Amino acid sequence: MAVESFSTSPLADFVPRQSSRRSHAVFVALQREIVLGSLAPGLALTELDLAQRFGCSQGTVREALMQLNEEGLVKRLPNRGTHVAPCHAADARALLQLRREIECRHLDRVAERSDARLMSDLHGHLNAMRNAARDDDEYLLSVQDRAFHARLFEAAELPLVSPILTRCLIHAHRYKILNSQPNRALEETAERHVPILAALEARDVERLQALLAHHIATIVDFGPDLTGGEETE
Template structure:
């Protein structure tokens, strides 16, 4: 082969290797956490529905990720209670039975009451300031109809509130059960009236802290949980013909 052709062939091969390396880097740049966060959003914002199949090949194409990264993300979502994997069938958005929903919400009520009991009264000014700032962003997102921002600011509000209990194990467990409920809460996160009610209850929680009214804080935390549970159970009964 002439020297010029050899050089061209070498350059072509080098270019192909570079393209392959770039494609590999792009695939590897998508983290498990990125995929988990995106699918979690899809579930909460009602883009995918209970019992809907999550196809690995589709997710690989969507996220430009390798199969093992997608599978690890699905594994984490399964551990979080948002996805269920059925042998020989694949991964599906979790569909909770009424008994499972009741069990999750009993735990949420107990955990959040225990955390609310341990929030200092009077509440530290830094806590009031932090909650007020987050709620301002949440309220702005509600008014603009930015459901993605509503979802994320809502999480930030509750994590900040219950972190103030001073017990990291308790706060983490509150967050764990709140995450499980994402597959239950999806109706309330896209319903305008439900979002407005949640906003108002957040503001009332801040006021209860300012007034040092622990009993009212307990009542609000309990009340805040009920609509999403009841909506899910109602939809389940309609879907299953019950």
């Protein structure tokens, strides 16, 4: 008998599925707990315990853990088992630098290919972020925030680069959540995307680059600009 139900989790509908429905639901549940810190960095995860918790087979759990391993959220080592991946500042800095390079370098391609469907999708993600913020659901806000930026970059039509950006996005959000103060301004996080949308709608590439660079550089408050670039208000 399952310790908790995972087959009907509404969050599973918001995270792209790359596996069976059952293993995807386990993946989403574990991803949420890792990103929010309920499963702390370094914690050991066993297939047997997770299978008992979710009321599924170890094979289903193994598939979910393999997907988490691909995202870098867990580490699976032979003869040493599976552990929640660390979340170090050095990694966050490097990934934010890489994210800025990926997102800001190709905005001319995004602007050229921007259309009504793209704008509609982005506004949809923004509205979903606002709803998540009002519901105080930080994980769902994170999911929609990541979806916003992934959809924006998708317009550049560089599919081999998109998986790299996906990893940058989730680890930036994880680091932010694990190292930010309580009572974070979730609605402010959602509204940070409004000027980005306005610049894209105007096809103002220079303004879009400046806004997005500043947006990325100020995701996590380490003090100075993490990306090594100049801040732009």
